[in-house]
Amino acid sequence: MLEHGGNLRDAVHSFKRPLSEWLDLSTGINPRFYPAPIVADHAWHRLPEHSDDLLAAAKSFYGAPEMLAVAGTQAAIQSLPLLRLTAAGQSRVVVSAPSYAEHAHQWRRWEHQVTECLYSGLDAAIDEADVVVLCNPNNPTGEVIAPETLLRWANRLEARGGWLIVDEAFGDTNPNLSVAAHTHQSGLIVLRSVGKFFGLAGIRLGFVAAHPTLLQRLAAHLGPWAISGPAQQVAIAALRDHAWQTDTRHYLELQGQRLRGLLIDAGMSSSGTDLFQWASHRDLSGRTELLWHFMAERGIWLRWFAQAPFRPHGVRFGLPGDEIGWQRLSHALMEWTQQYV
Numbered sequence: 001m002l003e004h005g006g007n008l009r010d011a012v013h014s015f016k017r018p019l020s021e022w023l024d025l026s027t028g029i030n031p032r033f034y035p036a037p038i039v040a041d042h043a044w045h046r047l048p049e050h051s052d053d054l055l056a057a058a059k060s061f062y063g064a065p066e067m068l069a070v071a072g073t074q075a076a077i078q079s080l081p082l083l084r085l086t087a088a089g090q091s092r093v094v095v096s097a098p099s100y101a102e103h104a105h106q107w108r109r110w111e112h113q114v115t116e117c118l119y120s121g122l123d124a125a126i127d128e129a130d131v132v133v134l135c136n137p138n139n140p141t142g143e144v145i146a147p148e149t150l151l152r153w154a155n156r157l158e159a160r161g162g163w164l165i166v167d168e169a170f171g172d173t174n175p176n177l178s179v180a181a182h183t184h185q186s187g188l189i190v191l192r193s194v195g196k197f198f199g200l201a202g203i204r205l206g207f208v209a210a211h212p213t214l215l216q217r218l219a220a221h222l223g224p225w226a227i228s229g230p231a232q233q234v235a236i237a238a239l240r241d242h243a244w245q246t247d248t249r250h251y252l253e254l255q256g257q258r259l260r261g262l263l264i265d266a267g268m269s270s271s272g273t274d275l276f277q278w279a280s281h282r283d284l285s286g287r288t289e290l291l292w293h294f295m296a297e298r299g300i301w302l303r304w305f306a307q308a309p310f311r312p313h314g315v316r317f318g319l320p321g322d323e324i325g326w327q328r329l330s331h332a333l334m335e336w337t338q339q340y341v
Ligand SMILES: Cc1ncc(COP(=O)(O)O)c(C=O)c1O
Pocket: 071, 072, 073, 074, 075, 100, 135, 139, 167, 169, 170, 192, 193, 194, 195, 201, 204, 205, 206
């Protein structure tokens, strides 16, 4: 299995510091997560049937014509390569890079011909591919592609029976970037997650927006009761809670600015979204591992991306969840600046 952020058990093991003493900044998950309501008894007790209320809430929030609920976007990322296995053979798949590593990994598992391609090279790669996969905005770099460009690419792929898969897991802080509204087009597939903006990664829930025929095939592949009853109830409340969503967008914008400001003060230029910042090896003057280690020794767990072909090389900072966390980060960055900048 690939390594991911949020792996605090590795932090405990490697640095011999108890779990409770870590400041976990290794993910892009909103630390001020949606306050889950008390779940009704039947959600624990009954088999979780398909929920029209959940889908209606999701379609309204994401602006998509048709959606399928899945147990985290990860479930869709693992399943879509299987739906592309045809008698005609494997697909030629272009995956944008550097990016969320599961995409390339899952397509390779089923022996599709995977090419990883920098964002800047995607336009030229579209006509050589059956499937193109990208994240918008990108994790970890924060790169974005304009919706008009994505729709043009989807048209070019659709004309040949191809797919454009747009992973919008980090799209909730900037809904204007979304192409979910256009997924009646048969070549366009959009993935959304309640794990990031809503901070509900633990309930394992995401959505796929796509043409109904593809959603039916995916639903049949995933089988019955894919979403637990408690996950359904919590997500319905979160997706309908417009006041919380507006307040949270504003809160995250301020938190994102604060994080960017701290990194600038520490001599790092960075890119990212309101939920995380990315400092590349170049931004860090080659001191990526040193910074990651320096922070870990102070109980601050960052996501370090070690170098490999087409893998990013740098560190990602998530948001501290409270003032004590901000002060710890700020103090550690100040020490870093005094010693190394
Ligand atoms: C870009 C991206 N897509 C999808 C996922 C999977 O998210 P989930 O399965 O929690 O919806 C992640 C997790 O980190 C991610 O970063």
